[in-house]
Amino acid sequence: MSPKKSGKKAARALSDATMAAASVTPPRHGPRRVAITGAGTINALGHDVASTMAAFREGRCGITQLDFRDVDRLSIQIGAQVHDWRAEDHFNRQQILLYDKFTQFTLLAAKQAVAQSGLCFEGVLGLSAGVVLGTAGGGLNTWDENYRAVYEEGKNRVHPFVVPKLMNNAAASHVSMEFGLRGPAFTVATACASSNHAMGLAFQMVRSGAAQVMLTGGSEAMLCFGGVKAWEGLRVMSKDACRPFSGNRNGMVQGEGAGVFVFEDFDHARARGAEILAEVVGFAMSSDAQDIVMPSAQGAERAITGALRDGGLNPEAVGYINAHGTGTAANDKTECAAVAHAFGHHADRLMISSTKSMHGHLIGGTGAVELLACIMALRDGVIAPTIGYQEPDPECALDVVPNEAREAQVDVVLSNAFAFGGLNAVIALRRV
Amino acid sequence: MTDTIRSRIRAIIAEQAMLEPDQIDDHATPADLGIDSLGLVESIFALEEEFDIAIPFNANEPEKSDFDITNMGTIIAAVERLVSLKAA
Numbered sequence: 001m002s003p004k005k006s007g008k009k010a011a012r013a014l015s016d017a018t019m020a021a022a023s024v025t026p027p028r029h030g031p032r033r034v035a036i037t038g039a040g041t042i043n044a045l046g047h048d049v050a051s052t053m054a055a056f057r058e059g060r061c062g063i064t065q066l067d068f069r070d071v072d073r074l075s076i077q078i079g080a081q082v083h084d085w086r087a088e089d090h091f092n093r094q095q096i097l098l099y100d101k102f103t104q105f106t107l108l109a110a111k112q113a114v115a116q117s118g119l120c121f122e123g124v125l126g127l128s129a130g131v132v133l134g135t136a137g138g139g140l141n142t143w144d145e146n147y148r149a150v151y152e153e154g155k156n157r158v159h160p161f162v163v164p165k166l167m168n169n170a171a172a173s174h175v176s177m178e179f180g181l182r183g184p185a186f187t188v189a190t191a192c193a194s195s196n197h198a199m200g201l202a203f204q205m206v207r208s209g210a211a212q213v214m215l216t217g218g219s220e221a222m223l224c225f226g227g228v229k230a231w232e233g234l235r236v237m238s239k240d241a242c243r244p245f246s247g248n249r250n251g252m253v254q255g256e257g258a259g260v261f262v263f264e265d266f267d268h269a270r271a272r273g274a275e276i277l278a279e280v281v282g283f284a285m286s287s288d289a290q291d292i293v294m295p296s297a298q299g300a301e302r303a304i305t306g307a308l309r310d311g312g313l314n315p316e317a318v319g320y321i322n323a324h325g326t327g328t329a330a331n332d333k334t335e336c337a338a339v340a341h342a343f344g345h346h347a348d349r350l351m352i353s354s355t356k357s358m359h360g361h362l363i364g365g366t367g368a369v370e371l372l373a374c375i376m377a378l379r380d381g382v383i384a385p386t387i388g389y390q391e392p393d394p395e396c397a398l399d400v401v402p403n404e405a406r407e408a409q410v411d412v413v414l415s416n417a418f419a420f421g422g423l424n425a426v427i428a429l430r431r432v
Numbered sequence: 433m434t435d436t437i438r439s440r441i442r443a444i445i446a447e448q449a450m451l452e453p454d455q456i457d458d459h460a461t462p463a464d465l466g467i468d469s470l471g472l473v474e475s476i477f478a479l480e481e482e483f484d485i486a487i488p489f490n491a492n493e494p495e496k497s498d499f500d501i502t503n504m505g506t507i508i509a510a511v512e513r514l515v516s517l518k519a520a
Contacts, residue, residue: 233477251492327492329493
């Protein structure tokens with residue numbers, strides 16, 4: 001049985017447009033430039049990029065009372081949950097049986113991104129196109145529902161698709177099938193840095209010529225009883241709000257959703273006249289090699305300076321940083337120390353904000369949604385704010401763009417992600 | 433009864449600190465006992481399980497939590513209070 005076949009892509013004939021694009025990109029050696037030519041998202045702020053960016057400009061908060069089964073047994077009952085999500089509006093019955101929510105979110109975002117890029121992967125382009133996505137929990141709702149069925153309800157049988165539905169690579173595989181991406185396809189799981197690691201690898205693959213186009217980003221759908229209950233245990237969650245860098249912050253707030261981008265060989269994008277949203281210019285990753293939950297400023301700093309070096313960027317060129325900014329005491333102090341040390345005096349001139357205050361912490365999907373704030377800064381000259389900011393913290397004495405978006409032209413931006421496990425990933429974008 | 437509670441608390445903290453219960457002094461802070469932030473969260477979980485109580489503790493602002501973790505003496509007093517509230 002073939003659980004999902006819409007039929008529309010049964011034939012993958014070489015289209016004229018694809019061949020034309022392929023023919024203007026002759027094989028060559030050496031590093032290539034990398035363009036972002038498409039973006040898509042669904043998160044608590046909106047079901048697409050336009051509504052998400054509008055929320056960034058308005059400084060709107062997507063955090064609300066959580067709404068799912070057994071929420072009354074949680075001590076943390078707020079989150080940035082995707083509202084008005086009806087899977088049946090987007091997928092047929094057979095697809096819904098096979099797609100966990102994290103896959104559903106991914107496919108929706110991927111379709112938006114590919115539509116914007118205008119790319120068609122039929123023919124040769126599909127052979128050099130791939131997908132690398134980040135997620136921490138994968139099909140966590142599927143685990144949760146089926147454990148409940150066998151343990152709590154005492155059932156002795158589960159649906160045959162439980163495994164293909166919950167596996168962490170399910171979303172990447174369905175994206176590859178949806179668009180006929182027949183090159184490299186895999187999933188990266190590095191907790192809260194998953195998306196940044198995924199996008200960094202996608203960047204490296206296009207830059208090296210290993211792929212001409214990579215769909216990349218990540219997703220998370222952890223807002224279910226088991227998902228939140230597990231996080232409660234660490235006692236780092238806030239019961240009322242996410243207030244990154246604010247002196248009275250009291251923890252992180254979980255979110256859910258997806259962000260997917262089209263990373264494309266810059267010359268390929270130019271040759272076909274594609275709109276280029278931004279250029280990816282640098283990426284670095286580092287490991288603290290120190291503690292499973294407590295972050296290290298040195299590890300974060302090495303990732304920041306590494307991304308600058310990788311992109312051949314002067315620190316003074318950076319106008320904005322989308323912070324990891326979880327709103328926990330441990331992260332925010334460490335991150336500000338890392339930025340202050342990496343940039344020296346320039347740390348007092350650049351802007352740094354945490355949009356988690358609005359869309360929550362999407363864990364493995366968070367860097368992908370946060371890249372939208374980077375693109376908005378470069379393209380629209382609007383810096384997304386850190387909302388919920390109420391009082392200064394001397395240990396976070398940077399310009400955190402408190403509460404209101406700001407107009408400013410910036411040429412280079414960074415996006416930080418620092419995961420549990422001490423895994424850091426920083427990506428650098430430049431205005432085109 | 434209080435002595436029993438005290439000794440059970442000491443046993444839990446001692447296990448976390450990898451010490452003998454009689455080495456747990458009332459004036460010792462968690463740091464004195466070599467208990468870091470993660471160890472503290474683990475100890476609180478163990479105390480909750482042992483006494484079937486809910487301890488209000490947020491690792492982001494331990495000083496603001498309604499559970500005084502200054503030293504072993506304050507921790508024991510706070511647990512005893514929660515146990516008596518539960519019994520009441």
